[in-house]
Amino acid sequence: MSEARPFQSQNLKSACSNCSVLELCLPLGLTGPEIERLDTLIVQRFKVKKGATLYRAGDPLRSLYAVRIGSFKTSVLSVDGREQVTGFQIPGEMLGLDAISTDLHACNAVALEDSEVCPIHFAHLEKLARELPSLQHNLNKILSREIVRDHDMLMMLGNMNSDERLAAFLLNWSQRLNTRGYSSTSFVLKMRREEIGSYLGLRLETICRGIAHLRDQGLVEINGRDVKILNMDGLKQLNVGCHRNLH
Structure with missing residues (x-):
């Protein structure tokens, strides 16, 4: 299934610099002009209704998604069809990182409530990151945080x-x-x-x-x-x- 689409007609686009979760998101530490360049990659924020799927396992990687409002769960299906929840994401966190290695999403992302995301076209993001070292640094930090989260999860399951x-x-x-x-x-x-x-x-x-x-x-x-x-x-x-x- 293709990515979720806006369910309202009005344009929701606004600058990253005006976002309430700026301090937690990809633009963290960027200068004003750098944030403006990043903002040009966000064509339009859009809403995702409660229970709607943002992307499914097997969908091609098009964008990363910064959660602006609401919350999501990510999950995979076992061979017998059971759902295994792999994480919960809230404002300021990124969705879609699972697809970077293979260009295909490895999990499903579903809204737990009426939510809103900022799509960032990944190919354009990579290009801009090569031009802005601070943006590449932030992207690396986000990816590292995912690795640490996985390690912590394994420790919890094994030791608690x-x-x-x-x-x-x-x-x-x-x-x-x-x-x-x-x-x-x-x-x-x-x-x-x-x-x-x-x-x-x-x-x-x-x-x-x-x-x-x-x-x-x-x-x-x-x-x-x-x-x-x-x-x-x-x-x-x-x-x-x-x-x-x-x-």
């Missing part, structure tokens, strides 16, 4: 029990939202518990038990998708063996 995995996930979500100016202790999870379980390598019933365990310890209060962290230090103590949170 189910409660520790769930605590690490909540702490990670808290930290990422706090970086974007939102509350670190009260937030709404946009994904289903089944999707969290898939990402953490846990069954749904294990996720439910883990939530009950954290609640019984007075660490968190979770009602549906609403989360309140009651004891941040206590939650962090479950991950004393982990030197850094997942990014």
Whole structure:
């Protein structure tokens, strides 16, 4: 299936310099004129409805996508057709990096809520990066961050029990939202518990038990998708063996 298309008629284009997540995105550290050159690559921002697919595994690489509003999940299908969630992306993060090595997307990207992305044509981005070392540096940092995230995920799956995995996930979500100016202790999870379980390598019933365990310890209060962290230090103590949170 081809990439998602805008579902509204009005033009959503605006300069990167006016974007609320500029400090978290590809233009980080670029000068004003450099940001203007990067902005010319974004033909038009567009919205992706909740549940709509931005791209599918096997689609050719055309663009990278900076998430401006909303959130996404990425996933792959196992040989028996089961979904394996590989990540969750929020404003300021990039989608589409999985296709750089083969020019084909290796996973599906689906909007968890009504969202908005900035498409950046990859061939044009590569050309501009050769002309702007600061842009190439930022792109390298984003790719490196993906590698670190993969390493952290492997460490979590190999070394943490189910409660520790769930605590690490909540702490990670808290930290990422706090970086974007939102509350670190009260937030709404946009994904289903089944999707969290898939990402953490846990069954749904294990996720439910883990939530009950954290609640019984007075660490968190979770009602549906609403989360309140009651004891941040206590939650962090479950991950004393982990030197850094997942990014």
